[in-house]
Amino acid sequence: xxxxxxxxxxxxxxxxxxxxxxxxxxxxxxxxxxxxxxxxxxxxxxxxxxxxxxxxxxxxxxxxxxxxxxxxxxxxxxxxxxxxxxxxxxxxxxxxxxxxxxxxxxxxxxxxxxxxxxxxxxxxxxxxxxxxxxxxxxxxxxxxxxxxxxxxxxxxxxxxxxxxxxxxxxxxxxxxxxxxxxxxxx
Numbered sequence: 001x002x003x004x005x006x007x008x009x010x011x012x013x014x015x016x017x018x019x020x021x022x023x024x025x026x027x028x029x030x031x032x033x034x035x036x037x038x039x040x041x042x043x044x045x046x047x048x049x050x051x052x053x054x055x056x057x058x059x060x061x062x063x064x065x066x067x068x069x070x071x072x073x074x075x076x077x078x079x080x081x082x083x084x085x086x087x088x089x090x091x092x093x094x095x096x097x098x099x100x101x102x103x104x105x106x107x108x109x110x111x112x113x114x115x116x117x118x119x120x121x122x123x124x125x126x127x128x129x130x131x132x133x134x135x136x137x138x139x140x141x142x143x144x145x146x147x148x149x150x151x152x153x154x155x156x157x158x159x160x161x162x163x164x165x166x167x168x169x170x171x172x173x174x175x176x177x178x179x180x181x182x183x184x185x186x
Contacts, residue, residue, distance in 0.1 A: 007029060013053060017060075017064060061084055062084040062085050062174060065077075066084070066170050069166075070171075107155065114148045120144045121137075124141060
């Protein structure tokens with residue numbers, strides 16, 4: 001494989017990136033080849049040092065997804081970043097995907113419980129539709145709705161913190177993977 005074939009394969013695997021970002025990355029890799037050649041290294045040496053273009057593209061895509069999730073942390077962007085990180089290796093399926101899925105279920109359970117508490121007065125009204133029962137249970141209904149609103153507010157704030165923690169963990173995971181790859185290449 002020569003430089004052009006390597007760069008073409010890399011560009012092909014990065015085609016899902018926005019055009020500006022793809023152009024910046026390709027310029028960066030071209031410069032990497034040019035500097036290496038100026039320092040007397042051959043294309044084959046550079047290619048062997050960089051590694052498989054498909055794996056390099058996965059790592060670049062993962063980095064891109066993590067940066068996007070860091071800029072606007074939403075469930076979709078964080079999930080994309082997690083899925084991109086999982087695609088880097090089977091080991092990440094265990095140390096990234098399983099804790100993420102378990103924690104998402106926990107957060108969904110907290111949101112579900114909060115919503116259940118908020119709408120629970122409706123269930124009480126359906127079970128006992130008399131006006132007397134309504135006045136007897138009005139403080140219970142207010143407590144349930146208030147508790148549900150407090151839990152919902154806390155869950156929303158916790159979710160923002162959770163997204164930031166997940167992104168920090170993904171960045172750490174990517175850094176560890178890069179160190180492992182560098183360590184193996186030496």
